[in-house]
Amino acid sequence: xxNIFAEANCNRYVRDECQYCHVYEPLMQIPKSDWHLMPExxxxxxxxxxxxxxxxxxxxxxxxxxxxxxxxNPHIVEIFKIFRKLTPNVRIHTNLDISSAASPRWQRLxxxxxxxxxxxxxxxxxxxxxxxxxxxxxxxGLQDELIVNMIFEKVPDLLSQIEIxxxxxxxxxxxxxxxxxxxxxxxxxxxxxxxENPECDEEAFLKHMEGTDNYICTDNFTFGLNMxxxxxxxxNGERAMNAQPFPKDINFLECTIPRGTIEIxxxxxxxxxTPCCDVGNLKCQPxxxxxxxxxPDEIMSQVEVSRKKMVSGALKNHQNINSGKAGxxxxxxxxxxxx
Ligand code: SF4
Numbered sequence: 001x002x003n004i005f006a007e008a009n010c011n012r013y014v015r016d017e018c019q020y021c022h023v024y025e026p027l028m029q030i031p032k033s034d035w036h037l038m039p040e041x042x043x044x045x046x047x048x049x050x051x052x053x054x055x056x057x058x059x060x061x062x063x064x065x066x067x068x069x070x071x072x073n074p075h076i077v078e079i080f081k082i083f084r085k086l087t088p089n090v091r092i093h094t095n096l097d098i099s100s101a102a103s104p105r106w107q108r109l110x111x112x113x114x115x116x117x118x119x120x121x122x123x124x125x126x127x128x129x130x131x132x133x134x135x136x137x138x139x140x141g142l143q144d145e146l147i148v149n150m151i152f153e154k155v156p157d158l159l160s161q162i163e164i165x166x167x168x169x170x171x172x173x174x175x176x177x178x179x180x181x182x183x184x185x186x187x188x189x190x191x192x193x194x195x196e197n198p199e200c201d202e203e204a205f206l207k208h209m210e211g212t213d214n215y216i217c218t219d220n221f222t223f224g225l226n227m228x229x230x231x232x233x234x235x236n237g238e239r240a241m242n243a244q245p246f247p248k249d250i251n252f253l254e255c256t257i258p259r260g261t262i263e264i265x266x267x268x269x270x271x272x273x274t275p276c277c278d279v280g281n282l283k284c285q286p287x288x289x290x291x292x293x294x295x296p297d298e299i300m301s302q303v304e305v306s307r308k309k310m311v312s313g314a315l316k317n318h319q320n321i322n323s324g325k326a327g328x329x330x331x332x333x334x335x336x337x338x339x
């Protein structure tokens with residue numbers, strides 16, 4: 001899967017200026033609204049991706065156009081068409097914080113859905129009723145798939161977002177019964193957990209939720225839930241590795257690269273390719289080169305150099321964690337809790 005920054009200013013809205021957002025710190029440096037990915041840059045990216053097998057295969061699985069808020073990009077429809085040459089699975093991640101169906105941002109999303117692109121959104125309870133809910137109804141009429149991202153700071157907060165979705169789908173047609181059944185399972189499990197163990201740690205949470213599917217797929221609709229713990233990034237750009245819902249636990253990142261696979265890459269505004277989902281908040285130093293400026297050969301040799309650093313760095317992180325030095329940065333420049 002490849003994530004591509006298409007637009008930079010989503011969390012530059014005063015309303016959304018949330019320091020727990022993983023793109024808060026990386027985007028903090030960028031002036032409020034003067035950056036958009038341009039179609040000619042998208043074309044350069046596609047041409048290069050096609051020349052590198054490992055990235056070509058990742059792109060076939062899925063391209064996520066993200067940001068910031070990609071619906072703000074006036075060229076997003078054109079950009080969507082360019083990336084669709086790599087895969088039919090081009091997704092747009094929106095905050096759906098859109099004032100009305102007359103907004104040009106909404107019109108762009110409609111155009112993309114009509115060309116079989118999929119729009120996924122992040123649930124924001126503060127703007128759910130007034131802005132997201134009416135447009136989500138429209139989305140359900142235009143596409144037969146949906147992923148809802150939910151960022152939660154506490155387990156009761158996750159439950160309240162599940163309840164928002166249940167109320168919404170109860171008002172929709174019968175076709176969404178399976179969605180309600182999935183959401184109902186989450187509601188029951190979360191209610192039981194909060195009742196029995198309100199201060200649960202992450203391990204207890206994961207054990208309790210073990211085996212619960214986060215998607216359903218029926219003949220006429222596919223629905224997925226993506227639940228993301230909120231993280232605080234301080235003013236120096238350090239991301240607390242203590243997940244907010246479980247503040248006593250360190251959050252370890254299991255890096256797939258030392259295990260021999262690249263599962264996901266992110267292309268930042270500069271064209272810089274960062275491994276995994278690091279949009280700049282994790283400060284992972286080994287990069288994969290620059291998709292706009294470097295040749296495919298240069299990028300592939302940089303991948304190899306960085307892979308070796310990650311193998312060595314992950315080993316040292318293990319040693320540090322086991323010898324009471326958890327949290328120390330190693331010279332390979334990978335975050336201390338990547339293992
Ligand atoms: S070392 Fe950590 S930040 Fe870097 S690619 Fe691996 S998981 Fe991502």
